[in-house]
Amino acid sequence: MLDLKAQYATIRKEVEAAIAEVLESQQFILGPKVEGCEHLIAAYSNCAHGVGVSSGSDAVLITLMAEGITAGDEVITTPYTFFATAGAIARLGAIPVFVDIDPDTYNINASKIRAKITTQTRAIIPVHLFGQMADMDSVMEVAEKYGLIVIEDAAQAIGAEYKGRRAGSIGHYGCFSFFPSKNLGGAGDGGMVVTNDATRAERLRCLRGHGSSSKYYHKVIGGNFRLDALQAAIISAKFPHLDDWTTARQANARRYDRLFREAGLSIGLPARTSDRHIFNQYVIRVSRRDQLQRFLQGEGIATEVYYPVPLHLQECFAYLGYTRGAFPESEMAAEESLALAIYPELSEEHARYIVKSIIEFYRT
Numbered sequence: 001m002l003d004l005k006a007q008y009a010t011i012r013k014e015v016e017a018a019i020a021e022v023l024e025s026q027q028f029i030l031g032p033k034v035e036g037c038e039h040l041i042a043a044y045s046n047c048a049h050g051v052g053v054s055s056g057s058d059a060v061l062i063t064l065m066a067e068g069i070t071a072g073d074e075v076i077t078t079p080y081t082f083f084a085t086a087g088a089i090a091r092l093g094a095i096p097v098f099v100d101i102d103p104d105t106y107n108i109n110a111s112k113i114r115a116k117i118t119t120q121t122r123a124i125i126p127v128h129l130f131g132q133m134a135d136m137d138s139v140m141e142v143a144e145k146y147g148l149i150v151i152e153d154a155a156q157a158i159g160a161e162y163k164g165r166r167a168g169s170i171g172h173y174g175c176f177s178f179f180p181s182k183n184l185g186g187a188g189d190g191g192m193v194v195t196n197d198a199t200r201a202e203r204l205r206c207l208r209g210h211g212s213s214s215k216y217y218h219k220v221i222g223g224n225f226r227l228d229a230l231q232a233a234i235i236s237a238k239f240p241h242l243d244d245w246t247t248a249r250q251a252n253a254r255r256y257d258r259l260f261r262e263a264g265l266s267i268g269l270p271a272r273t274s275d276r277h278i279f280n281q282y283v284i285r286v287s288r289r290d291q292l293q294r295f296l297q298g299e300g301i302a303t304e305v306y307y308p309v310p311l312h313l314q315e316c317f318a319y320l321g322y323t324r325g326a327f328p329e330s331e332m333a334a335e336e337s338l339a340l341a342i343y344p345e346l347s348e349e350h351a352r353y354i355v356k357s358i359i360e361f362y363r364t
């Protein structure tokens with residue numbers, strides 16, 4: 001699915017130099033490398049402030065904490081996302097309220113949000129799944145009307161654009177992940193929150209260091225949510241390559257599209273609804289998905305299912321009381337979606353082999 005070694009071979013020198021610099025400095029916690037990384041990512045996302053944090057999961061959590069979201073509050077999001085999005089809400093005792101997805105984009109169906117708003121609703125977390133942004137005009141319209149906070153979960157969408165605006169810059173906050181499989185991945189866990197609001201940025205900085213702005217004086221209860229200097233240095237060293245990598249992913253996506261269309265197979269190809277889809281994942285929709293996946297595995301082809309169980313059907317969320325059928329589009333996507341390798345270094349030969357094998361499966 002992902003050949004990180006192929007990528008590392010092209011950037012080894014820059015990354016090793018960045019690591020050596022941090023080791024020489026012996027400054028591992030916050031400091032200039034973290035600040036430098038924050039400036040890069042904030043500017044890239046057209047935001048005034050970046051706050052480096054320990055992971056994409058903690059990015060979502062800390063924004064909810066910064067808004068004082070707590071037990072009994074309701075936060076609207078999609079059930080078709082990585083667990084962290086809803087996990088962060090539930091960890092604070094707040095209630096994840098799910099809204100089904102648009103089947104073409106896999107993103108939250110914004111036209112269904114309004115019906116889920118109650119007096120307890122505090123925020124909306126749209127997720128820009130697979131690298132394509134949600135319908136942010138509609139999300140912002142309903143959020144503004146009801147005075148709700150919007151937290152963009154842009155963990156999979158760094159550099160994605162919607163009507164010329166970058167992921168993370170439209171809502172009150174944007175959350176990124178530097179998990180190694182992301183378009184910009186670190187050498188471990190890492191994340192960032194971007195915002196255009198200086199007061200919110202300050203609150204986040206305070207919360208990521210145990211709620212302390214001045215050492216040993218704690219204004220609020222935070223946590224240790226810091227991005228470490230080694231990760232920041234590695235991410236910053238990789239950053240100049242990000243646009244080239246994304247361009248290569250987009251070219252790979254176009255090639256898949258072309259090959260599948262030429263084959264005349266009736267499978268669902270990724271829809272492009274926003275200006276810049278960064279293709280963190282290339283996800284097709286197919287019948288007999290699990291059989292196809294096993295067949296491809298036998299051919300030496302790795303694929304991935306994002307996500308086999310929508311969040312409203314997860315065991316840990318049984319207390320929310322949702323049952324099968326509650327969100328049919330998410331449930332169908334969970335049965336039909338299959339992600340193919342899309343990493344920048346994917347060779348044409350390998351892509352052709354994957355498509356050829358899928359054709360073979362459906363023709364025999």
Ligand SMILES: Cc1ncc(COP(=O)(O)O)c(C=O)c1O
Binds near residue numbers: 057060084156177191
């Ligand atoms: C949509 C989404 N949100 C949040 C996260 C959490 O990021 P991390 O793995 O860095 O904690 C991920 C990571 O996979 C993600 O895909």
